[in-house]
Amino acid sequence: MSERRQEPSSHSKRVAVGRAGLHFMLLVLAGVTLVPFVWLLLASLKTPEDFAGSLFFPRNAEGAIDLGRFTFTNYERLFTEVGLGNALLNSVFLASAAAVLATVCCAAAGYALAHFRFKGRIPLSLVLIATVVIPPTLLLAPLYKLLFDLSLLDTYTGLLLPGLAPAFGIILFRQAMLQGVPTALLEAGRIDGCSEWGLFVDVAMPLVRPMVGAFMMITFLAMWNNFITPQIVLQSQEKYPLAVAVAQLRGLYQQEYGMMMAGTVVAVAPVAALFLWFQRDFIAGLTSGAVKG
Amino acid sequence: MSRLTPRIAPYAFLAPAIVVTLVFTLYPLAQSMVLSGEQTYGPAATRWVGLDNFARLLDDPLFWTAVRNTTVYSLASLFIQLPLAFGLAMLLDRPSLRGRNVYRAIFFVPQLMGLAFAAVLGALAFEKRAGLVNIALHWLVAKCTGNALGWDLDFPWLQSHIMPTLIVISLWMYVGYNMVFFLAALQNVDRSLTEAAMIDGAGPLTRLRHVTLPAVRPVAVFVVLLSLTGSFQLFELPYILLDESGGPRNGGLTIVMYLYQRGFQQGDLGYASAIGWVLGVGLIGLALAMTPLLWRRTGE
Numbered sequence: 001m002s003e004r005r006q007e008p009s010s011h012s013k014r015v016a017v018g019r020a021g022l023h024f025m026l027l028v029l030a031g032v033t034l035v036p037f038v039w040l041l042l043a044s045l046k047t048p049e050d051f052a053g054s055l056f057f058p059r060n061a062e063g064a065i066d067l068g069r070f071t072f073t074n075y076e077r078l079f080t081e082v083g084l085g086n087a088l089l090n091s092v093f094l095a096s097a098a099a100v101l102a103t104v105c106c107a108a109a110g111y112a113l114a115h116f117r118f119k120g121r122i123p124l125s126l127v128l129i130a131t132v133v134i135p136p137t138l139l140l141a142p143l144y145k146l147l148f149d150l151s152l153l154d155t156y157t158g159l160l161l162p163g164l165a166p167a168f169g170i171i172l173f174r175q176a177m178l179q180g181v182p183t184a185l186l187e188a189g190r191i192d193g194c195s196e197w198g199l200f201v202d203v204a205m206p207l208v209r210p211m212v213g214a215f216m217m218i219t220f221l222a223m224w225n226n227f228i229t230p231q232i233v234l235q236s237q238e239k240y241p242l243a244v245a246v247a248q249l250r251g252l253y254q255q256e257y258g259m260m261m262a263g264t265v266v267a268v269a270p271v272a273a274l275f276l277w278f279q280r281d282f283i284a285g286l287t288s289g290a291v292k293g
Numbered sequence: 294m295s296r297l298t299p300r301i302a303p304y305a306f307l308a309p310a311i312v313v314t315l316v317f318t319l320y321p322l323a324q325s326m327v328l329s330g331e332q333t334y335g336p337a338a339t340r341w342v343g344l345d346n347f348a349r350l351l352d353d354p355l356f357w358t359a360v361r362n363t364t365v366y367s368l369a370s371l372f373i374q375l376p377l378a379f380g381l382a383m384l385l386d387r388p389s390l391r392g393r394n395v396y397r398a399i400f401f402v403p404q405l406m407g408l409a410f411a412a413v414l415g416a417l418a419f420e421k422r423a424g425l426v427n428i429a430l431h432w433l434v435a436k437c438t439g440n441a442l443g444w445d446l447d448f449p450w451l452q453s454h455i456m457p458t459l460i461v462i463s464l465w466m467y468v469g470y471n472m473v474f475f476l477a478a479l480q481n482v483d484r485s486l487t488e489a490a491m492i493d494g495a496g497p498l499t500r501l502r503h504v505t506l507p508a509v510r511p512v513a514v515f516v517v518l519l520s521l522t523g524s525f526q527l528f529e530l531p532y533i534l535l536d537e538s539g540g541p542r543n544g545g546l547t548i549v550m551y552l553y554q555r556g557f558q559q560g561d562l563g564y565a566s567a568i569g570w571v572l573g574v575g576l577i578g579l580a581l582a583m584t585p586l587l588w589r590r591t592g593e
Binding site for chain 1: 296297298299300302303304305306307309310311313314316317318319320321322324325328336337381384385390391396398399400402403405406407408409410412413414416417418420423425428429465469522526528529533536549552553556557562563565566569570572573576577580581
């Protein structure tokens with residue numbers, strides 16, 4: 001990064017040159033990172049002819065940039081011809097349900113492991129936490145058979161239930177409950193006659209709010225972006241979430257790139273907005289497991 | 294709901310997680326052992342074949358192609374992606390740097406895009422003629438050499454350079470993601486130790502080796518493990534990019550893609566389970582081998 005220069009005229013000058021070089025490098029990298037998104041967004045607003053004829057902004061016959069050639073036709077067609085609106089609603093429902101249910105499930109389990117001494121605590125902790133090493137792809141085939149046996153194939157129950165108690169969620173919440181909820185506070189609550197359920201909901205949960213927010217974001221995003229599980233579990237077109245529906249556009253509109261681009265924008269824009277809104281919490285939660293090394 | 298006593302409350306709080314883990318993780322795990330000894334046609338028709346699936350797997354050239362491709366991809370993530378992520382974290386670690394939160398957010402953003410969506414975008418960006426990548430290459434070469442060399446820059450990425458395509462897309466997606474972990478790890482570096490080393494005349498490389506790297510090691514081990522287990526289970530990206538096939542000469546076939554083909558396209562859940570076990574045992578072995586490295590410094 002800061003390369004050594006022979007005989008610098010002054011220290012401050014060298015620092016300034018180094019800083020300019022650093023910013024230049026970072027700006028180039030940021031550009032490389034963002035250009036695909038710009039290309040995606042602009043292409044989703046172009047007709048097939050303009051897609052072939054221009055990289056970013058459409059041009060008219062004289063070769064000048066003509067913003068009037070942008071069109072929403074691709075989006076209109078996606079919502080009328082393919083019913084992508086339906087897939088969007090499916091994704092919103094599935095991701096929200098997964099986020100809320102997994103958070104409640106993992107928070108309750110983490111709370112119990114952190115703040116109660118009970119018979120079987122050690123073996124139960126070990127079993128719940130050890131499952132974190134099982135690679136999810138190992139379970140694909142037997143899970144499919146199990147869902148078939150339970151008649152849960154092609155249902156949202158079959159898609160949501162298996163992911164409700166991820167081991168890493170239980171680990172994160174156990175840690176958060178240990179650090180964020182003082183035992184004395186729970187004892188005081190019990191003496192004041194607070195119910196056990198009330199202690200969990202009104203005392204413990206508010207104290208681990210940052211973790212609740214971060215974990216909800218992570219599980220929301222994981223379900224929103226999940227492709228392989230809905231691809232295996234769901235069979236009817238009208239139940240598909242965006243990940244499966246947008247991937248199908250590749251077969252449906254082979255030469256109409258704008259349609260695929262517009263579908264991808266519909267799928268990515270909501271989570272990008274969500275991220276910008278909750279950015280700080282999200283990154284904090286993501287790394288909270290790692291910094292305790 | 295009747296009132297919970299402190300005696301039964303923990304069991305009530307744990308019940309949903311225990312039931313879900315038992316039914317949807319531990320039972321399928323046991324079931325997959327049974328399945329790996331069966332030949333199936335769909336979920337209902339099965340025939341016991343013992344260890345035949347594993348024997349057939351060892352002689353299956355497609356499986357070994359998948360293993361080779363997946364290993365190449367995983368090693369590339371390890372040796373290209375992670376050093377880049379660490380370097381980027383080092384650059385962004387200085388508190389005095391202006392706009393560093395903006396940079397961090399920008400580098401992180403591609404990770405939000407699921408692999409399935411990145412694959413749809415990638416299929417278009419790496420298209421031979423109209424794709425962003427080849428057009429950018431044309432532009433760059435024209436700027437630098439004035440196009441005097443007459444190179445053919447219409448690379449057929451998806452037809453004959455599948456591995457580089459997968460590696461570039463995953464660089465774009467995951468360098469910023471791993472950078473976030475390294476940035477968090479760099480918080481563990483003791484500034485006074487760095488300064489003391491500087492006063493003692495230690496150069497940047499010596500400081501990196503003796504002060505920075507030991508401090509970030511636990512997180513680095515964690516990131517390496519996360520990255521390897523993720524790469525070895527790569528599926529969506531090549532599956533969608535290559536239109537549900539392994540691509541020309543199966544150059545993009547990964548282990549999980551092959552598992553999917555055998556189990557869900559051809560209906561042999563038994564053979565798929567055998568593939569799953571070979572992969573799973575490998576990954577769990579890797580995790581167990583690396584765990585001691587992870588905990589060794591927690592005494593501090």
